[in-house]
Amino acid sequence: MSTTTDTSKSADTKQKSALITGITGQDGSYLTELLLGKGYKVYGVVRRSSTENFERIGHLTDRVELIQADLLDQSSLVKALETARPREVYNLAAQSFVPTSWGQPVLTGEFTALGVTRILEAVRAVDPGIRFYQASSSEMFGRVLEVPQKETTPFYPRSPYGVAKVYGHFITVNYRESYDLFAVSGILFNHESPRRGLEFVTRKVSDGVARIKLGLARELRMGNLESRRDWGFAGDYVDAMWRMLQQDAPDDFVVATGETHSVRELVEVAFGRVGLDYREYVVEDPAFIRPAEVDLLIGDPAKAREKLGWTPETSFRELVHAMVDADLARLTARGGAGVVK
Ligand code: NDP
Ligand code: GDR
Numbered sequence: 001m002s003t004t005t006d007t008s009k010s011a012d013t014k015q016k017s018a019l020i021t022g023i024t025g026q027d028g029s030y031l032t033e034l035l036l037g038k039g040y041k042v043y044g045v046v047r048r049s050s051t052e053n054f055e056r057i058g059h060l061t062d063r064v065e066l067i068q069a070d071l072l073d074q075s076s077l078v079k080a081l082e083t084a085r086p087r088e089v090y091n092l093a094a095q096s097f098v099p100t101s102w103g104q105p106v107l108t109g110e111f112t113a114l115g116v117t118r119i120l121e122a123v124r125a126v127d128p129g130i131r132f133y134q135a136s137s138s139e140m141f142g143r144v145l146e147v148p149q150k151e152t153t154p155f156y157p158r159s160p161y162g163v164a165k166v167y168g169h170f171i172t173v174n175y176r177e178s179y180d181l182f183a184v185s186g187i188l189f190n191h192e193s194p195r196r197g198l199e200f201v202t203r204k205v206s207d208g209v210a211r212i213k214l215g216l217a218r219e220l221r222m223g224n225l226e227s228r229r230d231w232g233f234a235g236d237y238v239d240a241m242w243r244m245l246q247q248d249a250p251d252d253f254v255v256a257t258g259e260t261h262s263v264r265e266l267v268e269v270a271f272g273r274v275g276l277d278y279r280e281y282v283v284e285d286p287a288f289i290r291p292a293e294v295d296l297l298i299g300d301p302a303k304a305r306e307k308l309g310w311t312p313e314t315s316f317r318e319l320v321h322a323m324v325d326a327d328l329a330r331l332t333a334r335g336g337a338g339v340v341k
Pocket of ligand 1: 093096135191
């Protein structure tokens with residue numbers, strides 16, 4: 001890890017620079033790779049922990065500057081921006097797991113809602129010329145009021161996480177309108193990858209399929225198999241984030257594939273990848289049913305396509321296969337044995 005205390009960097013230097021909150025997360029790791037590839041100087045906000053959590057960015061730490069700060073601590077965010085003096089800020093940090101938001105609703109609000117105001121205030125204080133990206137979510141649509149969902153679809157969140165994201169979305173819009181900030185909100189639908197956290201459904205399934213195939217597990221316990229999501233590849237989606245900050249004027253965009261699939265289709269494709277029938281292994285477990293569900297998400301990416309020139313490049317099937325293959329390779333390298341069937 002390289003840290004910096006250099007406050008002499010100017011936002012006016014020729015090299016483009018960006019600060020990413022949530023750099024240790026799935027999207028943070030892909031966005032860092034994208035920006036480094038474009039020649040950016042990249043700063044990442046990491047929160048203090050007794051053990052380092054750089055699994056996703058271990059291959060990048062010698063090329064980025066990590067700064068300790070926390071979305072709960074206003075002065076740490078101001079100092080981080082004073083240190084980095086970035087041209088762009090990507091606010092990806094959040095408590096992002098929906099079920100946890102019922103168990104820890106106040107903390108979720110602190111991170112995922114008020115955290116956005118804290119970093120926007122830091123932007124105002126340090127350099128109102130910074131271009132700001134807020135990681136908004138299709139969870140804001142919740143009990144959907146229109147199909148497919150687009151930028152103008154009203155919100156109806158169904159979890160404390162979704163409610164917090166609606167706050168984050170509107171405070172971003174409000175700071176843009178109140179203070180003339182270049183602040184944008186990307187309403188991103190579910191996006192996944194082999195780097196996805198293990199508790200999210202796609203990764204839980206790809207990991208579970210690999211374990212069963214290797215004889216390390218006998219069943220996969222799941223919640224609602226009928227809910228439908230618009231799933232894309234995280235590597236494609238971080239490119240849309242970057243494109244939003246390169247526009248002439250700040251604006252909000254839905255980023256989605258325009259296709260929807262059920263969790264049942266997900267398990268069918270994932271087990272099928274290794275020649276197994278999901279019906280023999282998947283056990284429906286009420287422990288994974290949510291207090292309120294989002295039944296159907298499908299986004300309309302027309303505006304992103306037209307104005308950002310963005311289209312997703314990875315299909316649902318390619319994504320699921322790549323995730324299963326990656327978990328099989330990972331577990332095999334760790335010594336998984338006893339292949340079944
Ligand atoms: P992850 O859960 O993988 O990453 C979340 C990141 O936030 C981690 O780096 C985490 O750090 C950091 N973080 C959490 N709390 C704090 C805090 N108090 N201070 C500083 N950092 C903190 O999420 P994703 O990469 O999947 O998602 C990125 C963003 O996009 C999130 O805001 C998410 O809500 C949003 N989003 C995600 C979608 C998706 O499908 N992936 C879709 C739509 C929106 P640590 O490593 O220390 O835990
Ligand atoms: P989501 O993602 O809540 O959409 O939020 P998740 O992968 O957790 O759930 C998707 C759907 O799958 C159903 N499901 C299960 N989910 C999990 N996690 N575990 C299970 O065992 C299971 N069984 C069925 C869920 O009920 C749900 O319908 C993600 C997060 O990344 C958010 O941060 C982001 O904002 C949204 O995507 C867009």
